[in-house]
Amino acid sequence: MNSLVLLNGSPRGERSNSMKMLARVAEGWERGGGRTPEVLHLAQRSEFDRAVQAFGESDVVLLGMPLYTDAMPGIVKLYIEALAPRVEVAAAGERNPTLGFLVQSGFPEALHSRLLERYLEKLARRLGSPYAGTIVRGWGEALQMMPDEANKKLWARLRTLGEQLARDGRFGEEELDAVAGTERFSALAAALLSVALRLPAVQFMWNRRLKKNGVWERRFAAPYRPALRTGR
Amino acid sequence: MRITILNGDPDPASAFQLYVQQVAGRLADSGHTVTTLNLRDLDLKGCSGCFGCWVKTPGECVKRDDSARVCRAVIDSSLTVLASPIVMGFTTALLKRATDQMIPLVHPYFVVQGGEMHHRPRYAKYPALGLLLGAGSNCDAEDIEIATAIWKRTARNLKFRTVFTAVADRSAKEVADELARVA
Numbered sequence: 001m002n003s004l005v006l007l008n009g010s011p012r013g014e015r016s017n018s019m020k021m022l023a024r025v026a027e028g029w030e031r032g033g034g035r036t037p038e039v040l041h042l043a044q045r046s047e048f049d050r051a052v053q054a055f056g057e058s059d060v061v062l063l064g065m066p067l068y069t070d071a072m073p074g075i076v077k078l079y080i081e082a083l084a085p086r087v088e089v090a091a092a093g094e095r096n097p098t099l100g101f102l103v104q105s106g107f108p109e110a111l112h113s114r115l116l117e118r119y120l121e122k123l124a125r126r127l128g129s130p131y132a133g134t135i136v137r138g139w140g141e142a143l144q145m146m147p148d149e150a151n152k153k154l155w156a157r158l159r160t161l162g163e164q165l166a167r168d169g170r171f172g173e174e175e176l177d178a179v180a181g182t183e184r185f186s187a188l189a190a191a192l193l194s195v196a197l198r199l200p201a202v203q204f205m206w207n208r209r210l211k212k213n214g215v216w217e218r219r220f221a222a223p224y225r226p227a228l229r230t231g232r
Numbered sequence: 233m234r235i236t237i238l239n240g241d242p243d244p245a246s247a248f249q250l251y252v253q254q255v256a257g258r259l260a261d262s263g264h265t266v267t268t269l270n271l272r273d274l275d276l277k278g279c280s281g282c283f284g285c286w287v288k289t290p291g292e293c294v295k296r297d298d299s300a301r302v303c304r305a306v307i308d309s310s311l312t313v314l315a316s317p318i319v320m321g322f323t324t325a326l327l328k329r330a331t332d333q334m335i336p337l338v339h340p341y342f343v344v345q346g347g348e349m350h351h352r353p354r355y356a357k358y359p360a361l362g363l364l365l366g367a368g369s370n371c372d373a374e375d376i377e378i379a380t381a382i383w384k385r386t387a388r389n390l391k392f393r394t395v396f397t398a399v400a401d402r403s404a405k406e407v408a409d410e411l412a413r414v415a
C-alpha cells in the first residue's frame with residue numbers, strides 16, 4: 001500500500017469542498033507512510049484522461065465527490081464508464097487498485113449519501129477492487145463559510161482516516177461514523193428546524209448572494225411556468 | 233396529456249433506443265402529446281456547481297445551452313419519463329449530466345420535508361416521474377434496485393412524484409399502456 005491517486009470529482013475543480021477534504025486525507029496518508037499522492041481533477045479534461053490511465057497504475061485510488069441530485073455528478077459517472085475495460089481486466093485475473101470514496105453533501109444529514117455509498121461499494125466489487133470504505137459527510141458548504149479553525153476537529157479525523165488507509169488499506173468504522181455525524185434528524189429536531197427555516201435569517205447564505213447579485217426581487221422567478229409563456 | 237421522455241441512451245442504433253421509440257409511438261397513438269428529447273443530440277454543458285441558477289439568474293442555468301429546453305419540457309409535462317440503459321451499474325452519464333442541470337427547477341431555500349432537509353419548490357406543479365431502465369448484459373438485480381432507489385430519492389428531492397419504474401423487459405406496448413394508466 002504505497003502509491004495513491006487522489007481523484008477530485010467535483011465539477012468545481014480545485015476550489016471545492018471535496019478537494020478541501022481530500023487534501024486532509026492525503027496528509028494523513030503521508031503521515032501513515034504513503035508516498036505523496038498524485039492529485040487529479042476530473043473537471044479538467046486533460047486530467048480526466050490521465051485519471052483513466054492512472055487507475056491501473058496505483059495501489060490505492062481515492063475518489064471524492066459532492067452529492068449531486070442524490071447521486072454522483074455526471075462527470076464522475078463519465079469517469080466510471082471509462083473504467084469499463086477494467087472490469088474485463090479484473091475478470092482476466094489482473095488486479096485493480098484498492099478503492100476508497102469520499103462523498104460530501106449540501107444537506108446536513110448523512111442519510112442523503114447512503115444510497116450512493118451503496119452504489120460505490122458495489123462498484124468496487126464490480127471492479128474486483130478491495131473496498132476501503134466511503135467517507136460520508138453532510139453540510140459540505142459549511143466548510144466554505146467557517147473559518148479553518150472551526151473545522152479543526154474534522155481535519156484531524158480526516159487525517160486519521162488517511163493514516164488508516166495507508167496502514168490498514170481501509171478506513172476505520174469508528175472514525176467514519178464520527179465524520180458522518182448526524183444520520184437523520186430526530187422528530188423533535190425536524191420539527192424545530194422546520195419552524196426555524198421559516199425565519200429569513202436562517203436562509204442567510206442564499207439571501208446574501210441574491211442581494212449581492214441584485215436579483216433578490218426575482219428570487220421566486222419561475223421562468224418555465226406554462227401559463228406565463230408568450231407566443232403560445 | 234403531455235408526456236416528456238428524456239432518453240439518456242448515447243447510442244442512436246441500440247435496441248433500447250428502438251424500444252423507447254416504440255413506447256413513445258404507442259403513447260402518441262393513444263392520443264398523448266409526446267415530446268422525446270434524445271439527450272445525445274442536445275448541447276448540454278453540464279453543471280459546474282456555481283449555484284448561479286439560484287443566486288444570479290433565478291430559475292435558469294447561467295450557461296446558454298439546451299438545458300433550458302430540457303427544464304421547460306419537464307415542467308410543461310404531466311409525466312416525465314427518464315429512459316436509460318444501465319451502464320456500470322447505473323443510468324448513463326448523459327442522463328446524469330442532464331439531471332444535474334435540473335436544479336434550477338427548485339428553490340435554494342431549505343425546508344424540512346418528510347423529516348429530512350430538502351429544498352423549497354419553485355413551481356406550483358411538478359410532473360409525475362416514470363423511470364424506464366434498459367438492463368444490459370453486465371447488469372444484475374442489485375444494480376436495478378440501487379438505481380431505482382436512487383432515482384426515487386432524486387425525484388423526491390426535485391419534487392416529482394415517482395409513479396412508475398420498469399425494466400425494459402416487457403413489450404413496449406405493455407409499458408406504454410401502463411405509463412398511460414398511471415400518469
Ligand SMILES: Cc1cc2nc3c(=O)[nH]c(=O)nc-3n(C[C@H](O)[C@H](O)[C@H](O)COP(=O)(O)O)c2cc1C
Nearest residue numbers: 010016017018066067068069070105106107140281
Ligand atoms: C447540481 C447540484 C446538485 C446537488 N444535489 C444535492 C443533493 O441531492 N443533496 C445534497 O445534500 N446536496 C446537493 N448538492 C450540494 C453539494 O453536494 C454541496 O454544495 C457540496 O458541498 C459541493 O461540493 P464541491 O465544492 O466539492 O463541489 C448539489 C449541488 C449541485 C450543484
